[in-house]
Amino acid sequence: MARVVVNVALKPEILDPQGRAVQGALGRLGLSGVSDVRQGKQFIIELDGELEGDRAQLVEKLAGELLSNPVIEDFTLTVEN
Amino acid sequence: MDARIGVVTFPGSLDDADAARAIRIAGATPVALWHGDADLNNVDAVVLPGGFSYGDYLRCGAIAKFAPVMSVIIAKAQVGLPVLGICNGFQILCESHLLPGALTRNDHQHFNCRDQKLRIESTETLWTQDFEFGQEIVIPLKNGEGAYVASEATLDELFAENRVIATYLGGNPNGSYRDIAGISNKAGNVVGLMPHPEHAVEALTGPTTDGIPFFTSILKSLVGAA
Numbered sequence: 333m334a335r336v337v338v339n340v341a342l343k344p345e346i347l348d349p350q351g352r353a354v355q356g357a358l359g360r361l362g363l364s365g366v367s368d369v370r371q372g373k374q375f376i377i378e379l380d381g382e383l384e385g386d387r388a389q390l391v392e393k394l395a396g397e398l399l400s401n402p403v404i405e406d407f408t409l410t411v412e413n
Numbered sequence: 414m415d416a417r418i419g420v421v422t423f424p425g426s427l428d429d430a431d432a433a434r435a436i437r438i439a440g441a442t443p444v445a446l447w448h449g450d451a452d453l454n455n456v457d458a459v460v461l462p463g464g465f466s467y468g469d470y471l472r473c474g475a476i477a478k479f480a481p482v483m484s485v486i487i488a489k490a491q492v493g494l495p496v497l498g499i500c501n502g503f504q505i506l507c508e509s510h511l512l513p514g515a516l517t518r519n520d521h522q523h524f525n526c527r528d529q530k531l532r533i534e535s536t537e538t539l540w541t542q543d544f545e546f547g548q549e550i551v552i553p554l555k556n557g558e559g560a561y562v563a564s565e566a567t568l569d570e571l572f573a574e575n576r577v578i579a580t581y582l583g584g585n586p587n588g589s590y591r592d593i594a595g596i597s598n599k600a601g602n603v604v605g606l607m608p609h610p611e612h613a614v615e616a617l618t619g620p621t622t623d624g625i626p627f628f629t630s631i632l633k634s635l636v637g638a639a
Contacts, residue, residue, distance in 0.1 A: 342517075346562055347588065349522045398479070401472055401508065403515045404562060 334383035335412045336391055340400045341372035375399055382413050416441040416635045418628075419456035421486070423448040423477050427464035428499065428611060435611040436460070439628035441635075448480040457635045458495035458539075459486055461502025463555075463609060473516060473558050474504035487511060495539045495602045495631055500556055503595070503605030512596055512605045513571070514563030519556070520588025528620040529554035529608050530582040531594050535575050538601040539634040543626035550623035552613040554586055559607045561589040561596075571596055578604055 342348050348370050355369040383391065392409060400407040418436045420443050422429045433443035444456050448466075453459065467476035477483060487509050490496045498506040506512045519525060530551050533544040544550075563571070568591055571577050579595040587607075595606035610624025 346517060347520055347560070349518045349520050349588075353522055398471070398475065401475065401515055403507070403513075404517060 334379045334381065336375075336377040336379065336383065337410045337412070338375040338377070338395045338399050338407055339372060339409075340375070340405050340407045341370055342404055343406055346404050373399075383411050384413075416458070416632050417444050417454075417456045418442070418631065419444045419446040419453055419459040421446045421448060421459065421461055421482055423464070423466035423480060425465040425468055426462050426501070428462040428609065429464070431609075431611045432460045432462040432499070435614045435624060435628050438614045439625060439632055441628070441632055446482055448477070448482050450482045451485065453482070453485055453489065453494075458497070458631050459490075460611075461486075461496065461498040461505050462611070463500030463502060466501055466505065469501075469558075472504075472508065473501060474506075474508040477501075477505045478509040483509060490598075490603050493600065493602050495634060496604070497540050497627065497631070498603075498605040499609055499611060500559070500607055503607055504558070506603060506605045511603050512598055513567045514561055514596070516556075516558050516607070517560045517562050518558050519560055519586075524555070524557040525559065525586050526553075526555040527586070528552070529586060529594075531579045531608060532582050533579055535578045535597065537575060538578055538597040538604050538630075540597075540604040540627050540630050541578050542633060543630040549582060550613075551621050552608045552610050552624050553620065554608040556587065556607055559587040559589065561593045561607070563590060568593075574599065576601075579606060579608075 351369040351371040358366045418441050420432045436443040504516045507515050533548045576597045580592040597604045610627040613619035613624035
């Protein structure tokens with residue numbers, strides 16, 4: 333069993349209105365000093381067997397083609413075998 | 414010549430019927446295409462309509478780009494097939510990398526629904542040649558993720574190459590960089606537009622009939638090519 337965790341976030345230069353709305357809400361709820369909030373997505377992919385070779389390369393490729401849009405987003409990928 | 418213009422229906426498309434009606438009003442024959450189709454039924458051009466394909470899951474247009482019909486459209490658009498993407502269709506064209514940049518959430522977080530004034534910035538595409546340069550039009554705008562974003566270099570290139578086809582007038586409704594409402598690819602056969610010309614083709618149902626030239630433009634292109 334392998335578990336792949338892909339975190340996707342908007343690139344720093346892309347405006348994140350949702351993050352900004354959350355930032356405002358945090359302040360209204362009494363949290364002081366919130367200088368920035370960025371909202372992202374996390375994908376947790378469970379796979380049968382070990383992740384290696386071609387399948388590992390395909391996961392990396394699909395993280396950039398399906399799970400994220402490289403025009404506006406960055407991703408990080410971690411594998412727990 | 415009987416021009417045949419395909420309109421793709423994805424699960425969640427909303428404006429396919431209005432797009433077909435606009436094509437009919439312009440004098441062509443609309444041809445219904447299904448997202449699972451592997452061929453385009455010999456159409457001369459394609460409209461990707463507005464709506465919420467695949468529920469906007471993941472990102473708007475992100476799942477649609479992998480639909481069987483899109484693999485054919487992407488391949489043919491790269492060699493000249495005229496394609497107009499409206500709203501969700503524009504999002505699909507960006508996700509498919511037929512057009513640069515991306516559409517992201519409106520900067521004010523709210524869904525827009527209003528009649529929007531635009532200025533036509535390029536009449537050199539297959540879908541805008543029936544307009545006059547600088548013409549001001551009013552057509553409906555309705556989107557939640559309509560903010561056009563791209564790198565500064567891409568934005569500079571779009572303007573330098575005359576590929577911004579329309580800009581917002583009277584206030585930027587969604588935070589689009591440089592007020593961009595629509596763009597084209599280098600060849601001018603692929604155009605994406607966030608507002609909805611197909612909802613402005615009849616006095617009874619639209620604020621104006623300013624949307625019609627998008628659909629007559631392509632007819633002129635097709636007749637000219639025949």
